[in-house]
Amino acid sequence: MSTTSEDSPSDSSSERERPATPLATPTQTPPAGRIARSAMFRSLRYRNARLFFTGLAISNVGTWLQLTAMSLLVYRITGEATAVGITVALQFLPMLLLGAWAGAVADGVDRRKMAILTQSGLAAQALLLGVLDLSGVVNLGIVYVLSLVLGVVNAFDNPARRALVTELVDAPDIPNATSLNTAVMTGSRIFGPALAAALVSLVGTGWCFMFNGITFSAIIVSLVMIRPAEMFRMPRRPKGGKPVREALGWISGRNDMVVVFVTLVIISTFAFNQQVVLPKLADRKWGSDDAFGFVLAVMSVGSLIGSLLTARFQRVTHRWMMNSAVVLALSGFGLAWAPNLWVAFAWAVPMGIGGAGFIAGANAITQQEAPSDMRSRLMALQAVAFLGSTPIGGPITGVIADTVSAEWALAYGSVITLATVGWAIWFSRRRVVGHAGAMHATRDQLDDHIDTIQAAPSSNGTLELVVSRPEVGERDVLDVGELRPGVGLVGDNYVTRGSRETDDGSAHPEAELNIMSARSLAAVSDDRTRWPLAGDQLIVDIDLSTENLPAGTRLQVGGAVIEVTAKPHNGCAKFAQRFGQDAARWVNSRKDLRLRGINAIVVEAGEVRPGDTITKL
Structure with missing residues (x-):
């Protein structure tokens, strides 16, 4: 069947390869911070992007359903936030250990085929956990093992899937597609945690895991239906060399990217552990641990808003990223000491906006600055910075919640976030004014x-x-x-x-x-x-x-x-x-x-x- 211009903006009927850009930014880069005249959802005019985002939205509802149910399951088994922190840490430890190497792998293979393989593996993990839970044999050890399996598969899925997004649209629309990808990921959290809070009390956690396994069929079918001829292929990384070291060298040579990655590592380590502390806050202050899912769902409404606000920019700036981090920090203080569920809802919205604006901003800046043949590696390093830091921050947050207070387990991340933003502002200004010590090329x-x-x-x-x-x-x-x-x-x-x-x-x-x-x-x-x-x-x-x-x-x-x-x-x-x-x-x-x-x-x-x-x- 022929493809109309409505289905794909390009007139080419053969598979296209996007040339590697030698500059720091893709060609035809829009001005920094300027609001796009085109629609917020302009990337959806590409047929492949529409398919991908539709499948991803459905699948991620199930993913957040499972993540919420796993936290509740572990908390009900042990009654300890520390155990929840360990579970979350095991889910992301492989990202810390394997993420950079997995990104190098994704830079050298067909990312669509790799995503089909990894999404199938994630579906199998969810279905196995559901069967074991429904059969009554699940225990803390089994949850720990399957959490680790989930983390290993995710370590390979994350860089391939995120880099694939940039192959579904033309270069000028990459920042928009990246932000919409974040919006879909965070928007799914609106339904997943709320659905988990409702289903856990009705049918238990086992059916939540089974439902997640079934929803993976949506993204797998979408990936299969993507037309390779309409993709904007990025050049494959040539074999050999030291791909991870090359990516780290590119980051270290760009002061602006040093700011992005350093702030991402610190803030994500200490300020994104809500899954660890919210079950205890909900149990002690807001009525029952089930309320955790509803607070997370409301926070996800804010996350969707933050992602869509970021998508409005044709070129995302560091200022947006830092302002979002400040909103995240201030809202964290309010949520920590919310006296009841309604006040918690009120603080959860801006916290979601700030968190999503910060993460979507970091994603968009990295995508728009990255050389095309290095994008998977850089996105993998970013995933290591964001998700790979959870094995450190999760257990720390759990220990603080159990030994100090649940309030400070949430608020200490806000203190560290504000300090990190202050450092980023100081570092950026120092580097712009003081250039005498810069290395000179031979x-x-x-x-x-x-x-x-x-x-x-x-x-x-x-x-x-x-x-x-x-x-x-x-x-x-x-x-x-x-x-x-x-x-x-x-x-x-x-x-x-x-x-x-x-x-x-x-x-x-x-x-x-x-x-x-x-x-x-x-x-x-x-x-x-x-x-x-x-x-x-x-x-x-x-x-x-x-x-x-x-x-x-x-x-x-x-x-x-x-x-x-x-x-x-x-x-x-x-x-x-x-x-x-x-x-x-x-x-x-x-x-x-x-x-x-x-x-x-x-x-x-x-x-x-x-x-x-x-x-x-």
């Missing part, structure tokens, strides 16, 4: 990027950054910039700083705009937060060579039109101070490639935004 390392630079698109390029220089030494990274003839970038000091090359010291008429290739900058510094230090107003992904853009060439950039001038753009002493002598010599070494960039004038005024397409006229 000439050999720089030359390794020449092929990548020459592979830049000749037209239909992308505007990556818009940077204003209001005063000497100051940089403002803009979400929206206005270009104006004779002025250049409005708010920049082009006019006021003048030029030593003009007789009267006025601004050079052929240098209203300084423009540099993002690929050249990526060679000079793989830390994107330092790119504004180059001193160029526009950072672009397009071939700037003299052959492609001779003087006089006009370019449509967003709503503006600019013209390339004959004035050469050369590196200066400040460039050498910031990026090293090798980099300063290198950017001036290939005049034909214009590694340092170009100068341009504004022909037609208009607004420009990161993510705008650059087209030769």
Whole structure:
């Protein structure tokens, strides 16, 4: 049957491979923090995405039904929060031990087929637990063993399934698809825990496990029905090398990603253990342990809201992620000392919003920044950071609940979260201002990027950054910039700083705009937060060579039109101070490639935004 444009936005009928992007962000990246003009659910226009999210939504209702029932089962067997913490820890210990390696495996195989295999394994685990519970032979040891089995399968399922999401939509829609994936995962928690609270009292925990096993058929059928020809395949990781070390090296070289992963590790270790402490809070303060499921369901309403709010952004920012963490922390204090169930419901909603906004933000930032052939590994490392930390935080939370109080078992995570956000803000500001200690690339390392630079698109390029220089030494990274003839970038000091090359010291008429290739900058510094230090107003992904853009060439950039001038753009002493002598010599070494960039004038005024397409006229 032929595929209409409604079923798939692409006109291609053959399987497509999305080229690896050498930059830190996918092509045609929308501006940071700007609300999308298109629908919040724009990823659902892809048939494969609709199938996947439908199956996932059904299956995850069952998953949360089982997770809630397991916590209640263990708490009823032992009456101890510590035992619940151990159960949760066993579910996520394999992620800590195997997650990074499993991500490397997922980067080298067909992710759809791998997801079918792992989802089938999860279904078998749920059905076995249900049979053992219904037959009356289940005990704490059996629950521990099957929790560990669940964790092993999940360690391989998580990176494959999450990376598969990015192959169901085109590059500009990856952040939206990632956030919708989080929304589906968290939205399922609305029904799963509430359903568990109702079913456990009616039919017991065994049927909850059986129901979960049956719901896996939805996601398995959806995966089978996905059309490979309509997928946006990412390049497979070449065999050999040290894939996990490569991914860790990429993170450590990006200060912005260091912030994402460090905050994710700390906050998820200590602030996401509600399954451990809520059964005890519900039993002691809110009527019965069954109330745990209802509180978790209400919290999931907030989680759905937080995920959908994140999905509205075409490009998610660190500010959103940190603000969400603050909301999570403050709500944790309120929930811990809620005197009754209704007050607990009131605090559970913002806690869900903050938690989901934080996690969805971390997911989206990692997906939108990750090189395509490294995405599974990075998502696996993120899963290790988030889920793999539970074996540490879960038992600690359980011990605090049993020895100190259930209230402080929840609230101590809020204290640590606020401290972590404070560190992230301090670290980010310190790294932007204090760049003197940054590592500089060698000439050999720089030359390794020449092929990548020459592979830049000749037209239909992308505007990556818009940077204003209001005063000497100051940089403002803009979400929206206005270009104006004779002025250049409005708010920049082009006019006021003048030029030593003009007789009267006025601004050079052929240098209203300084423009540099993002690929050249990526060679000079793989830390994107330092790119504004180059001193160029526009950072672009397009071939700037003299052959492609001779003087006089006009370019449509967003709503503006600019013209390339004959004035050469050369590196200066400040460039050498910031990026090293090798980099300063290198950017001036290939005049034909214009590694340092170009100068341009504004022909037609208009607004420009990161993510705008650059087209030769």
